[in-house]
Amino acid sequence: MMLARALLRRHSVLPGFDLALGFAVLYVSLIVLVPLSAAFLKTFTLTWPQFVDAVTSPRVMASYRLTFGASFAAALLNAVFGLLVAWVLVRYRFPGQRLVDALVDLPFALPTAVAGIALTAIYAKNGWIGQWLPFKVSFSPLGVFVALVFIGLPFVVRTVQPVLEDVNRELEEAAATLGANRWQTVSKVVFPIVMPALLTGFALAFARALGEYGSVIFIAGNMPMISEITPLLIITKLEQYDYGGATAIAVVMLVTSFVMLLVINMLQAWARKRQGGV
Amino acid sequence: MSAAKRRSTEEPAWVRRLLIGGALAFLSFFLFVPLATVFYEAFKKGADVYLAAIVEPDALSAVKLTLIAALVSVPLNLVFGIAAAWCIAKFDFRGKSLLLTLIDLPFSVSPVIAGLIYVLVFGLQGWCGEWLRDHDLKIIFAVPGIVLATVFVTFPFVARELIPLMQAQGIEQEEAARVLGASGWQIFWRVTLPNVKWALLYGVILCNARAMGEFGAVSVVSGHIRGQTNTMPLHIEILYNEYQFAAAFAVSSLLAGLALVTLVLKYAVEQRVKASMKVNHEH
Numbered sequence: 372m373m374l375a376r377a378l379l380r381r382h383s384v385l386p387g388f389d390l391a392l393g394f395a396v397l398y399v400s401l402i403v404l405v406p407l408s409a410a411f412l413k414t415f416t417l418t419w420p421q422f423v424d425a426v427t428s429p430r431v432m433a434s435y436r437l438t439f440g441a442s443f444a445a446a447l448l449n450a451v452f453g454l455l456v457a458w459v460l461v462r463y464r465f466p467g468q469r470l471v472d473a474l475v476d477l478p479f480a481l482p483t484a485v486a487g488i489a490l491t492a493i494y495a496k497n498g499w500i501g502q503w504l505p506f507k508v509s510f511s512p513l514g515v516f517v518a519l520v521f522i523g524l525p526f527v528v529r530t531v532q533p534v535l536e537d538v539n540r541e542l543e544e545a546a547a548t549l550g551a552n553r554w555q556t557v558s559k560v561v562f563p564i565v566m567p568a569l570l571t572g573f574a575l576a577f578a579r580a581l582g583e584y585g586s587v588i589f590i591a592g593n594m595p596m597i598s599e600i601t602p603l604l605i606i607t608k609l610e611q612y613d614y615g616g617a618t619a620i621a622v623v624m625l626v627t628s629f630v631m632l633l634v635i636n637m638l639q640a641w642a643r644k645r646q647g648g649v
Numbered sequence: 650m651s652a653a654k655r656r657s658t659e660e661p662a663w664v665r666r667l668l669i670g671g672a673l674a675f676l677s678f679f680l681f682v683p684l685a686t687v688f689y690e691a692f693k694k695g696a697d698v699y700l701a702a703i704v705e706p707d708a709l710s711a712v713k714l715t716l717i718a719a720l721v722s723v724p725l726n727l728v729f730g731i732a733a734a735w736c737i738a739k740f741d742f743r744g745k746s747l748l749l750t751l752i753d754l755p756f757s758v759s760p761v762i763a764g765l766i767y768v769l770v771f772g773l774q775g776w777c778g779e780w781l782r783d784h785d786l787k788i789i790f791a792v793p794g795i796v797l798a799t800v801f802v803t804f805p806f807v808a809r810e811l812i813p814l815m816q817a818q819g820i821e822q823e824e825a826a827r828v829l830g831a832s833g834w835q836i837f838w839r840v841t842l843p844n845v846k847w848a849l850l851y852g853v854i855l856c857n858a859r860a861m862g863e864f865g866a867v868s869v870v871s872g873h874i875r876g877q878t879n880t881m882p883l884h885i886e887i888l889y890n891e892y893q894f895a896a897a898f899a900v901s902s903l904l905a906g907l908a909l910v911t912l913v914l915k916y917a918v919e920q921r922v923k924a925s926m927k928v929n930h931e932h
Binding site for chain 1: 658659660665668669671672673675676678679680681682683684686687690725728729731732733735736739740741742743744748750751752753754755757758759760761762765766767768769770772774775776797800801804820823824827828832833836837855858861862863864865868869881882883885886889894897898901904905907908909911912913915916
C-alpha cells in the first residue's frame with residue numbers, strides 16, 4: 372500500500388489506486404512475467420556451446436530462413452495490397468463496401484486452425500484455386516507464405532485506413548492548383564503522410580507472422596529443411612522431451628519479438644509525431 | 650465541385666475501377682474464398698454428415714472445454730483490464746510505461762512459446778512439477794493448463810481497448826463525483842463504467858473470439874487426449890489429420906460462424922465507440 376503510494380507522481384483525490392495497481396501488477400507477474408522468465412532461466416541449464424548448437428543446427432537454420440523469409444515476403448505483399456485496400460475503402464464508394472470493410476478483420480476473428488485447413492483445401496492441387504496454378508502451393512514453402520499473408524492482412528489496412536481518412540483534402544487541392552498531376556499529388560503529398568503508418572502496419576504483420584503456428588502447420592507440409600517453421604521445431608523438440616533445446620530456440624524467437632516490439636513502438640511514435648505535424 | 654476540380658483531385662473512372670478490382674481480387678484470394686470454402690466443405694456431404702460430426706461425443710466435449718476456457722479467461726482478463734486501465738488512465742505514477750509494455754507483451758509472443766513457458770513452470774520437469782505430482786495435481790496436459798494458456802494469449806484485449814479511451818476521457822467527471830461525496834465503487838459504476846461500456850464490450854468480444862479459437866498455445870499444453878483435453882480447434886486438427894475432412898470442416902463452420910458473429914458485433918460496437926469518442930472530443 373505504502374509502496375503503491377510512493378510510486379504516485381501527483382496526488383489524486385480518486386480512490387482505488389493501491390488496489391487496482393496491486394492487482395494489475397500481481398496478475399501481470401503471475402501470468403506473464405514469471406512464466407516468461409522461466410524460459411530465460413531454463414536456458415541457463417545449458418552450457419554456452421550446447422545453446423549455440425541448439426539454435427544454429429542446420430535444421431534450425433533452415434527454419435529461420437523459411438520463417439523470416441516467408442514472413443517478410445507476406446508482410447511486403449500485405450503492405451502493397453493493404454495500402455490498396457485501405458485506399459479503395461476510404462476514397463471510393465462501391466456496392467458491398469461496408470461488408471468488405473467489416474470482413475477485413477476476419478483473420479483476427481477466425482481461429483487459425485480453421486484458416487489453415489481452409490487455405491490448404493483451396494490451394495491444394497485439386498482445390499478451387501490450386502487447380503489453376505502451374506505450381507504447388509499447399510504442402511510447400513509457398514503455402515507458408517499464403518497462410519502468413521492471410522493472418523497479416525488486417526494489420527496494414529487497419530493502421531493505414533485511419534491516417535488516410537484524416538488526410539487533409541485541401542493539401543491535395545493545393546498540389547493540384549500548383550500544377551501537380553494526380554499521380555504526383557498522390558505520390559508526393561499523400562504517400563509521405565501515410566508512410567509511417569504503412570511501415571508500422573508492415574512491422575506488425577511481420578512480427579505476427581514470425582510467431583504464427585496454427586494456420587501454417589496445415590498448409591506447410593512440414594518437411595524438415597524445406598517447409599518447417601521455427602515454432603513447429605519448438606514443438607517437435609518438446610515432443611522429444613528436449614526441453615533445453617526447445618527453450619533455446621524459444622529464447623531466440625522471444626528476443627526477436629522484443630526487438631520487433633521496440634521497432635514497432637518507435638515507428639508508432641514517429642507516426643504520431645508525423646500526424647500531429649500535419 | 651466543378652468538373653475541372655474533380656479531375657485534379659480524383660482519379661479517372663478507369664483507374665478507380667482498376668484499383669477496386671485489384672483490391673477485391675486480392676481479398677477474394679486470401680479472404681472471401683477461404684471463408685466460403687469452410688461452409689461449402691462442411692455441407693458438401695449433406696446435412697446428416699454435418700450434424701453427425703457436431704453431435705458426436707468427442708466434438709461435444711471439445712465444445713464444452715472451449716466454453717470453459719473462454720468462461721474463465723474472459724472474466725479474469727476483464728477484471729484485469731479494468732484494474733490496469735483504472736490505474737494507468739486515472740493516475741500518474743512511476744513505471745507506467747513499463748506496465749503498458751508488459752500488457753502488450755503477450756501479443757508479440759508466439760503462441761507456441763506461450764504454451765512452452767507454462768510447461769516449463771508446471772510440467773513434470775518444471776519448477777512446480779514435483780510438488781504438483783506429490784499433491785496429485787495436474788495442470789499441464791489437463792484443463793487448468795489449457796485455461797492458463799488461453800488467459801495468456803487473450804491477456805491484453807480488454808486493457809488495450811479501455812486504456813486509450815479512459816485516458817482520452819480524463820478524470821474531471823470522476824473528480825467531480827468524488828467532491829460530491831461519491832465512494833470509489835459509486836464513481837466506478839455510475840461515472841466511469843457508463844462512459845466506457847462500448848469499448849469494454851468491444852474488448853470482451855475480441856477476447857472471447859481469441860479465447861475460443863486459440864490453437865498454438867493450447868496445443869502445447871493440451872496433451873491431445875480425446876474427449877478430455879481437446880478444445881474445438883484441436884478437435885479440428887485431429888479430424889483433419891484422420892482425413893475426416895467433412896467433419897473437420899463441420900466443426901470449423903461453428904467457429905467460422907462465431908467469427909462472423911464477432912465481426913458483426915465488432916462492427917456495431919465500433920460505431921458506438923466512434924460516436925462516444927466524438928462526443929468526448931467535443932467536450
